[in-house]
Amino acid sequence: MKQSSLGAWIAFILGASYFLIPLLATFEFSLRMLRGQYSFEAYRVVFEQTRFQESFSYSLVLALATVVLGVLIVVPAAYFVQLRLPKLRPAVEFVTLLPLVIPAIVLVFGYLRMYNSSSILPLTGSTLGTDLLLTLGYVALALPYMYRSVDTGLRAIDIRTLTEAAQSLGANSATILFRVILPNIRSAILGGAFLTFAIAIGEFTFASLLDRPAFGPYLQWIGSNKAYEPPALAIMSFFITWAVMGVMQMVVSGRRGTR
Amino acid sequence: MNFVTISQLVKNYGTNKVVRGLDLGIRRGEFVSLLGPSGCGKTTVLRMVAGFETASSGTITIDGENVTSLTPAKRNVGMVFQAYALFPNMTVTGNVGFGMKIAGRPAAEIKARVAEMLDLVKLSNFGDRYPYQLSGGQQQRVALARALAIKPRVLLLDEPLSALDAKIRVSLREEIRAMQRDLGITTIFVTHDQEEALSISDRIVVMNAGNAEQVGTPFEIYNRPSTKFVAGFVGTLNQFKAVRTAGGYDIEGQLVSSDAAGQAAPGTKVTLALRPEAMSLEASPQRSNSLRGVIEEVSFLGSVVRIRVAFGSNKASFDIFNNPNAAPPHRGAEVLLHFNPDDILVLAA
Ligand SMILES: Nc1ncnc2c1ncn2[C@@H]1O[C@H](COP(=O)(O)OP(=O)(O)O)[C@@H](O)[C@H]1O
Numbered sequence: 001m002k003q004s005s006l007g008a009w010i011a012f013i014l015g016a017s018y019f020l021i022p023l024l025a026t027f028e029f030s031l032r033m034l035r036g037q038y039s040f041e042a043y044r045v046v047f048e049q050t051r052f053q054e055s056f057s058y059s060l061v062l063a064l065a066t067v068v069l070g071v072l073i074v075v076p077a078a079y080f081v082q083l084r085l086p087k088l089r090p091a092v093e094f095v096t097l098l099p100l101v102i103p104a105i106v107l108v109f110g111y112l113r114m115y116n117s118s119s120i121l122p123l124t125g126s127t128l129g130t131d132l133l134l135t136l137g138y139v140a141l142a143l144p145y146m147y148r149s150v151d152t153g154l155r156a157i158d159i160r161t162l163t164e165a166a167q168s169l170g171a172n173s174a175t176i177l178f179r180v181i182l183p184n185i186r187s188a189i190l191g192g193a194f195l196t197f198a199i200a201i202g203e204f205t206f207a208s209l210l211d212r213p214a215f216g217p218y219l220q221w222i223g224s225n226k227a228y229e230p231p232a233l234a235i236m237s238f239f240i241t242w243a244v245m246g247v248m249q250m251v252v253s254g255r256r257g258t259r
Numbered sequence: 260m261n262f263v264t265i266s267q268l269v270k271n272y273g274t275n276k277v278v279r280g281l282d283l284g285i286r287r288g289e290f291v292s293l294l295g296p297s298g299c300g301k302t303t304v305l306r307m308v309a310g311f312e313t314a315s316s317g318t319i320t321i322d323g324e325n326v327t328s329l330t331p332a333k334r335n336v337g338m339v340f341q342a343y344a345l346f347p348n349m350t351v352t353g354n355v356g357f358g359m360k361i362a363g364r365p366a367a368e369i370k371a372r373v374a375e376m377l378d379l380v381k382l383s384n385f386g387d388r389y390p391y392q393l394s395g396g397q398q399q400r401v402a403l404a405r406a407l408a409i410k411p412r413v414l415l416l417d418e419p420l421s422a423l424d425a426k427i428r429v430s431l432r433e434e435i436r437a438m439q440r441d442l443g444i445t446t447i448f449v450t451h452d453q454e455e456a457l458s459i460s461d462r463i464v465v466m467n468a469g470n471a472e473q474v475g476t477p478f479e480i481y482n483r484p485s486t487k488f489v490a491g492f493v494g495t496l497n498q499f500k501a502v503r504t505a506g507g508y509d510i511e512g513q514l515v516s517s518d519a520a521g522q523a524a525p526g527t528k529v530t531l532a533l534r535p536e537a538m539s540l541e542a543s544p545q546r547s548n549s550l551r552g553v554i555e556e557v558s559f560l561g562s563v564v565r566i567r568v569a570f571g572s573n574k575a576s577f578d579i580f581n582n583p584n585a586a587p588p589h590r591g592a593e594v595l596l597h598f599n600p601d602d603i604l605v606l607a608a
């Protein structure tokens with residue numbers, strides 16, 4: 001092995017162990033539910049809990065809805081800002097960063113004030129309304145990641161000329177967005193979607209304060225009551241998140257070669 | 260009857276007047292170039308014809324229809340960009356068929372038209388490639404095929420060859436011209452390259468600072484430039500400071516005759532111009548004027564030899580063909596340069 005690549009390997013191994021050792025330790029601990037032997041007992045127990053099944057599928061649906069809604073809101077916004085109002089970009093960027101600065105707890109109290117059952121838009125008055133509010137809240141939480149990712153993707157392609165080329169061929173704005181722009185920033189959208197999904201699937205503050213049966217509050221509950229199930233759940237969410245991303249990647253790039 | 264009529268077209272960006280009342284008529288099937296230095300407003304004119312920019316005032320009509328305020332999608336004009344602007348996520352076939360597909364044409368029709376277009380640009384075997392798998396020249400052909408596939412009323416090209424290397428540039432421009440002739444499509448071609456404009460256009464519009472300085476055939480533009488700007492921008496030109504006399508001009512004490520009378524009163528200072536090819540070391544009945552000068556520089560360029568001669572403070576460059584049997588004149592030699600009085604261009608001083 002050459003000297004230079006030795007250094008690179010050491011750096012790689014150090015970096016990898018930083019992530020992998022805690023993961024492996026957690027995994028190892030999750031296998032010890034039955035005394036004196038390794039088993040997947042903790043996983044079996046978790047899977048059988050209806051509360052797990054319900055909260056996980058609830059959050060899964062919400063997370064996917066968040067991703068879809070986020071893409072539908074952010075892509076056209078970033079596109080039109082870049083194309084028509086480039087001077088507004090710094091302002092928009094600042095706004096999208098606000099969810100990082102404002103604590104989630106402040107945001108959710110703001111929502112509760114704005115949309116409570118005696119307000120003009122009483123979203124919290126019904127379950128569906130609350131779910132919608134929660135999803136929209138997640139979109140806001142994920143905004144910094146989604147917007148930056150999409151904005152960078154848009155800057156990597158010449159959106160102005162591509163737009164004009166499509167216009168002169170007779171395309172309207174919706175056609176241009178969905179057939180020309182979106183497919184060309186796929187990987188940027190996917191990057192944003194990954195973070196959005198990861199944020200939404202395990203979020204605690206919003207879900208707990210809006211009193212919805214989400215995965216985050218369930219994790220918190222089980223974490224304070226059980227020993228072996230929480231690490232099993234952590235490992236599972238880790239792999240599920242990756243699996244969902246893999247599926248998204250396949251769905252998005254299914255028809256064409258990679259780029 | 261003009262197919263495209265641009266009248267009193269103006270474009271201002273704030274206080275910056277970019278296009279200043281341009282008038283231009285283009286006949287059906289004509290190939291017209293907008294030629295001018297960078298920043299003179301060529302692209303802006305083209306973009307207003309395409310509909311990407313709205314005119315500050317003035318009108319544009321295509322085939323009798325006033326399109327001045329139509330969106331680009333409704334104008335049915337084809338556009339080719341300097342940067343190709345192919346859709347990276349689509350194959351060549353996808354790109355060329357895009358316009359028809361979004362117009363909802365039947366699949367069989369699209370397929371046939373795409374095949375026809377790819378045949379036209381000689382890329383029939385490249386239908387399944389993605390743009391990044393093509394060379395610059397091939398990408399520009401695809402862009403051309405894509406623009407032509409929708410059967411546009413007018414084809415607009417904005418410096419389509421500028422990003423290509425010299426050899427491809429020349430061959431592709433010849434192909435573009437041949438295709439344009441075959442299809443008979445009315446074309447506006449923007450370029451800052453005078454050779455390009457001279458070689459492919461039916462007519463050239465020489466633009467300067469948002470105005471048309473001269474409109475004419477390549478022959479007229481080159482041989483009879485109507486302004487000093489056109490004379491200087493198109494081709495190379497030797498310029499002499501001179502003073503008008505009764506029968507001709509006085510160039511630092513040497514007298515030349517000229518029939519271009521009535522242009523200025525005797526004693527007026529003028530600038531005379533001569534194309535390099537109008538000058539010769541050999542006398543002839545037509546070349547009845549001559550100027551005595553001293554050779555300052557001789558550069559051997561291969562098939563031609565470029566010679567620079569000084570006549571006092573005035574200088575002129577011209578080319579002679581290389582003659583394998585006779586060495587070119589050498590530096591410091593005194594020579595007589597002969598030219599036809601009719602070839603003198605008189606420019607304002
Ligand atoms: N969108 C714009 N905003 C402000 N000025 C512009 C814009 N587009 C072009 N200009 C200005 O208009 C002038 C002409 O530009 P352009 O038509 O692109 O010239 P050309 O194509 O002849 O090089 C330039 O001085 C340029 O700076």
Ligand SMILES: [Mg+2]
Pocket residue numbers: 298301302303418
């Ligand atoms: Mg230009």
